[in-house]
Amino acid sequence: MWGKGIITGMRITMRNMLRGPITVKYPYEKLELPERARWAVAPTYDEEGRPKCTACMACIRACPDHILDLEVTTREDKSKHIEHYSYEIGACMMCGLCVEACPFDAIEMSHDYELARIDPAELTYALLAHVDAAPAKRARPAAEPKPDPAEPAPAVPAEPAGEEAADE
C-alpha cells in the first residue's frame, strides 16, 4: 500500500489524464439512443398523417398501471371518433405492454426521454384528441389484401395467431 500501490495509483490517474475526458456535455451533445430504448408512449401515423389508432381498446386493457384512457364515440355508420386518448406519464413505467398489445402498431415506445415537467398537471396529457379513428381495415397491415373479400371467414382466426407469433 505504501510503496508500489501509490506508484500504481499515480500511474493510473496520469494515464486517465492523458486519455482525456469521456464526458458527454449533455444538454449540448446528445448520444444516439439504441433502437430498443423505451421512453414515453407516442401514437404513430400513416403516410397521410392520420393516426393509425382504431380505438380497439387493447392497450387500455393491457396497461398494468391503468394510466391509458380512451374516450370514443361511435357514429351511426359504425365509424369511431376519438374524443381523447389520455396518457399519464407520471405513472408510466415504460413496460411497453400497451405497444405489444396493439394489433395495428398504432402506438410505439418513442425515444423522447426529456420528460421532466414543471407543472404536475402536465403529467397527464392527450396522445390523441378529437380525431377520427382509423377503420380497422385501413390500419391493418396489408398482409393479405386481395383474398379478404373472397373468403372472410378463414382470414379472421388466422390473423390473431400470426400477430401473437410476431409479438414474441
Next chain:
Amino acid sequence: MSAVLSATPPVLAAIGLMLVNGVVLIYMLRKVLGHLHLRLGPMHVGPKGIVQTTADVLKLLSKEDIKPNGVDRWMYVLAPVIVFVPSLMAYAALPFSETLRITRLDTGLLYTFAVLSLVPLGVIMAGWSSANKYALIGALRAAAQQVAYEVPLLLSVLPVVMIVGSLDLGEIVAFQTGVWMGVVPRWFVLLLLPSFVIFMISALCELNQTPFDMSEAESELVSGFATEYSSMKFGLIFLSEFSNSFVISALAVTLFFGGWTLPFVPESILVPIAPIVFVTKTYIGIFVFMWIRGTLPRVRIDHLMNLGWKWLIPTSLAWLMLVGVVVKLVAPGGVG
C-alpha cells in the same frame, strides 16, 4: 516613516501574488482533478471555464457575513486573519531570483518555517470559537497532524542546511548552480533523495492535503475547522490554504530543485527569466501535489500518527546523523 513607505510596495505585491495565485490555483485544482478523473472540470463561465474562480470570488465577496449564535465573537473574527497573515508573511523570504525578493534574510529558511507554524494556531482558534463539534474535531486533528509533522519537515531540511552552511534561501540556491561531472545538475534532490521524500510527505501533511486531509475530511466533518465560516472569512481561510501550498512548493523548489536556476543555461539568458523559471518549477510542484490529491484516498488518523512518529521522525534522525558524519568526513568545517 520612510521604512514603512518602502516596505509597502513589496507587501502589496505579495498580496497581489497571493490573490492571483489563489484564483489560478483553484481553477487549476479543479481542472487537474477533473482530468485525472476523466472529467472536464469547470466549463461554463468563460471559455473552458476560465473565469469560474473569479465568479466564485465575487460570489464570496457579495455573500452575507453570517455569524452563528454561540460563537466566541472575537476569536471567531480573528481566526481567519491569524490563518491568513502567516501565509502572507511566508512570501517575504522566498527568492524569486537573485535580486527579486521581498527581503533578504540570513535566516530565511528558519523564518519561513517559523511563520508557517503559526497557521495551526489560527486553525485551532477557528475550530474552538466556532462552537461546532465538527469544527473542533477538524481543528484538533489539523493541529495534531501539523504539530506532529513539523518535526520531520524541519529535520528533512537540516541536511541541506548542513551542506550549504547557511539558512539563507538565496545561498542555498546559489550552492545548487552548475553541474557535477558535466551532466548531473547539482540539485539536492539527487544528493539527498531521502530528505526530499520525507519533505514531500511532511509537506502534504502540513498543507492538510489529501491523503492527509483529515482536518477537512468532507465525508466526515462537513468542512473541518472552516465549517461555520462563510463569505470572505471562508475566502481568507481558503486563500491561505492555497497560498501555503504555493509557499511549500516554492520551498521544495528552492531547497531541492535549484530554485530559479537551470542547469546548462548560460547566466545571460537565465537572469531575465529567473522568476519565470522559479514560478514554473513551483507550479510543477503544485501539480504533483494535485496529482497525489487526485489519486490517493484519505489515510486513517492513527495510521497518520504512526507514520509520523514511528517512521518519519526516526528515519529523518538517522538520515540526519548519516549526512552529518559524511559532511564532517568529506569537508571538515563544512558544518560550520
